[in-house]
Amino acid sequence: MFDLNTLNPQQRQAVTHKTGSLLLLAGAGSGKTRVITCRIAHLRQQGVPAEQILAVTFTNKAAREMAERVEEMVGRKETKGMVIATFHSLCLRILKVHIDRLGFKKNFSIYAAADQQRLIRDLLRDIGVKNSSSDADQVLWRISAAKNHFIAADSYQSSDRDPLTTLVATIYPRYQQALKAYNAVDFDDLLMFTVQLLEQHPDLQEHYCQRFQYQMVDEYQDTNLVQYRLLKLLASGHGNLCVVGDDDQSIYAFRGADVAHILNFEHDFPGTKVIKLEQNYRSSGNILTAANAIIKNNQQRKEKALWTESGAGSKIEYLLCEDGEDEARQVMEQIHAEKYRGKLAYGDFAILYRTNSQSRSFEEQLRYENIPYVLIGGQQFFDRKEIKDVIAYLKVIQNPADEVNLLRILNYPKRGIGTGSIDRIIRHSADKKISLWRVLQQVDQVAEVNDRTAIACSHFVDLIQRYQKRFAQPLRLQETLLEMLTELKLAEEIYRQEKDPQIAQRRVANQEELLNSLATYLERTPHPDLAGFLDRISLFDDEIAGKNDKESKLALDAVTLMSLHSSKGLEFPVVFLVGMEEGFLPHKKSIYETFDIDEERRLCYVGITRAQQQLFLLGTQQRRKYGKLEQREPSRFLGEIPEKLLQKSVGEPPRKATLEEEAASATSFFDNIGQMFGD
DNA sequence: GGGTCACCAGTTTTT
DNA sequence: CTGGTGACCC
Numbered sequence: 001m002f003d004l005n006t007l008n009p010q011q012r013q014a015v016t017h018k019t020g021s022l023l024l025l026a027g028a029g030s031g032k033t034r035v036i037t038c039r040i041a042h043l044r045q046q047g048v049p050a051e052q053i054l055a056v057t058f059t060n061k062a063a064r065e066m067a068e069r070v071e072e073m074v075g076r077k078e079t080k081g082m083v084i085a086t087f088h089s090l091c092l093r094i095l096k097v098h099i100d101r102l103g104f105k106k107n108f109s110i111y112a113a114a115d116q117q118r119l120i121r122d123l124l125r126d127i128g129v130k131n132s133s134s135d136a137d138q139v140l141w142r143i144s145a146a147k148n149h150f151i152a153a154d155s156y157q158s159s160d161r162d163p164l165t166t167l168v169a170t171i172y173p174r175y176q177q178a179l180k181a182y183n184a185v186d187f188d189d190l191l192m193f194t195v196q197l198l199e200q201h202p203d204l205q206e207h208y209c210q211r212f213q214y215q216m217v218d219e220y221q222d223t224n225l226v227q228y229r230l231l232k233l234l235a236s237g238h239g240n241l242c243v244v245g246d247d248d249q250s251i252y253a254f255r256g257a258d259v260a261h262i263l264n265f266e267h268d269f270p271g272t273k274v275i276k277l278e279q280n281y282r283s284s285g286n287i288l289t290a291a292n293a294i295i296k297n298n299q300q301r302k303e304k305a306l307w308t309e310s311g312a313g314s315k316i317e318y319l320l321c322e323d324g325e326d327e328a329r330q331v332m333e334q335i336h337a338e339k340y341r342g343k344l345a346y347g348d349f350a351i352l353y354r355t356n357s358q359s360r361s362f363e364e365q366l367r368y369e370n371i372p373y374v375l376i377g378g379q380q381f382f383d384r385k386e387i388k389d390v391i392a393y394l395k396v397i398q399n400p401a402d403e404v405n406l407l408r409i410l411n412y413p414k415r416g417i418g419t420g421s422i423d424r425i426i427r428h429s430a431d432k433k434i435s436l437w438r439v440l441q442q443v444d445q446v447a448e449v450n451d452r453t454a455i456a457c458s459h460f461v462d463l464i465q466r467y468q469k470r471f472a473q474p475l476r477l478q479e480t481l482l483e484m485l486t487e488l489k490l491a492e493e494i495y496r497q498e499k500d501p502q503i504a505q506r507r508v509a510n511q512e513e514l515l516n517s518l519a520t521y522l523e524r525t526p527h528p529d530l531a532g533f534l535d536r537i538s539l540f541d542d543e544i545a546g547k548n549d550k551e552s553k554l555a556l557d558a559v560t561l562m563s564l565h566s567s568k569g570l571e572f573p574v575v576f577l578v579g580m581e582e583g584f585l586p587h588k589k590s591i592y593e594t595f596d597i598d599e600e601r602r603l604c605y606v607g608i609t610r611a612q613q614q615l616f617l618l619g620t621q622q623r624r625k626y627g628k629l630e631q632r633e634p635s636r637f638l639g640e641i642p643e644k645l646l647q648k649s650v651g652e653p654p655r656k657a658t659l660e661e662e663a664a665s666a667t668s669f670f671d672n673i674g675q676m677f678g679d
Numbered sequence: 680g681g682g683t684c685a686c687c688a689g690t691t692t693t694t
Numbered sequence: 695c696t697g698g699t700g701a702c703c704c
Contacts, residue, residue, distance in 0.1 A: 059693045088694045112694085134688070187694050222693075254691060355690050418680085540694055565691050587690055603691080626689075627695040
């Protein structure tokens with residue numbers, strides 16, 4: 001239950017909007033999630049059946065939170081049949097039912113970055129490209145960009161000017177063919193294929209339009225062309241589409257997101273009602289004034305200004321540090337001081353940076369000071385080799401056509417199928433146009449493979465088939481996984497390979513963690529099966545991923561470290577926005593290559609608006625980069641903040657510098673500040 | 680099959 | 695300076 005009277009007038013208007021298109025321009029911290037969840041609850045109370053409601057988000061976390069909050073409001077029973085999902089999981093649901101219409105089998109696999117990379121690398125090697133590792137990433141990147149722009153493999157144009165484009169034009173079609181042969185799709189395919197499916201099959205489009213009479217989309221400013229087309233397809237007819245977003249927080253252009261979608265929404269959906277949420281419930285006045293001052297320098301935007309009923313609060317502190325190490329030390333000092341002064345916990349602090357590599361100096365310092373911290377991003381649980389190995393087994397058991405993973409495990413752990421034999425098997429498979437799995441099943445017919453290897457292969461086939469049967473029993477999933485790990489002797493293999501016993505132990509523990517993930521999955525899934533578990537893993541459901549398991553999250557009081565991108569949607573009492581320097585924010589590439597300073601400004605805006613009570617901006621005068629000392633300039637965005645909001649201070653002068661150098665650097669600093677603020 | 684060495688590249692990345 | 699990779703050699 002909820003009370004409409006606890007909402008402000010704009011929020012109330014949005015919540016009670018029933019039919020037709022609605023554009024909700026929701027500034028940072030304006031209670032956007034609350035409005036969406038209340039609107040869903042309200043629709044239910046108005047008698048809209050749960051199964052007619054669809055809410056789409058970008059992250060699992062957002063979807064989960066939304067679902068939880070709706071459940072709290074209307075009760076679990078009332079949400080049955082409602083779909084609150086990410087774009088990717090929505091598309092996966094649709095494809096699970098209809099993908100046969102696109103020529104795939106229903107047990108298809110989802111290829112994540114590692115699988116894609118391996119496949120691309122193999123394809124590059126096939127056409128004789130040497131240094132395939134770095135090229136693979138670039139090719140993959142371009143294929144992803146093409147898919148986000150809805151460019152299919154056969155219509156990708158090669159170019160005389162750019163060799164990479166030519167390479168992509170060659171690889172992209174082969175890549176799609178391989179995926180199809182392996183009965184696999186990648187992330188971008190999930191979306192692109194769903195759009196194709198609905199476009200080519202009007203009966204399906206009709207079906208889903210009817211099914212989802214009331215649709216809501218969060219973070220609409222981040223939609224790419226494919227997502228946009230999907231939404232248009234789903235909303236056609238009734239047009240009951242409510243999109244929520246903030247053009248000022250559009251920070252995923254590099255992933256194909258296009259702010260134009262939110263800017264043109266009123267035009268795309270005539271008769272759209274527009275509501276702006278500008279009252280901010282998160283940050284103190286000075287922080288909002290600074291954020292507004294910065295963002296108004298962007299030209300292409302919907303005019304809006306955040307305001308708050310709370311007071312001005314503390315000034316924003318700008319700390320100019322000597323170097324990277326000094327920057328980290330200053331943050332520690334402030335954490336100690338603020339923690340004491342404000343009775344805060346470690347969990348109330350966040351350190352935000354532009355690039356993940358910036359986290360290191362802070363991690364070192366936090367460890368040195370024994371301050372607990374969590375690093376968001378970076379190496380993911382499922383990226384670890386020992387985890388990928390187990391998942392490769394599960395994927396092959398689910399879909400033996402998946403050759404990337406089949407090759408990964410064929411001789412791991414070692415079972416006497418050497419690289420030479422594998423080459424011969426692959427060649428045979430290619431020559432005779434028989435799938436690898438089939439070749440392995442009838443390996444005795446391959447003359448080039450000796451008897452001992454043939455026996456090893458048939459043992460392998462037998463192993464996979466045995467586990468296919470065992471994993472088909474949903475009630476025994478956990479036991480079966482444990483049995484498999486034991487039978488494969490993966491732990492022994494790890495201890496044998498890894499010299500450091502402590503590291504080996506941790507890697508084995510990671511594999512055991514996968515069992516916990518499976519347990520979590522079993523607990524919260526009505527009809528669990530192996531395919532479902534793999535899907536959840538593939539879609540990065542971090543609840544299943546185990547690293548966010550509830551106990552550790554609640555028990556751990558820790559400073560958060562993350563990139564500005566990952567910080568969107570979150571809030572912290574105290575925020576340190578570090579690396580406020582030209583080259584980091586705005587990033588060098590945006591200055592010299594993409595020329596999109598506005599996007600960097602939005603990124604800066606996102607960072608600033610994460611802070612509730614206190615905001616620290618930090619930058620350095622010099623920084624070690626790739627081993628070389630570099631002079632740094634303060635970020636241009638600092639100059640866009642009204643000076644009266646800022647409290648500036650300079651860190652320690654260089655310890656080894658002479659007095660003259662000290663004097664010189666101090667003078668130049670004040671000169672710089674003077675110029676920046678036009679004194 | 681495993682270990683060492685030289686070479687290269689280094690923005691963000693919700694899924 | 696780092697981490698990751700491929701080539702090469704035993």
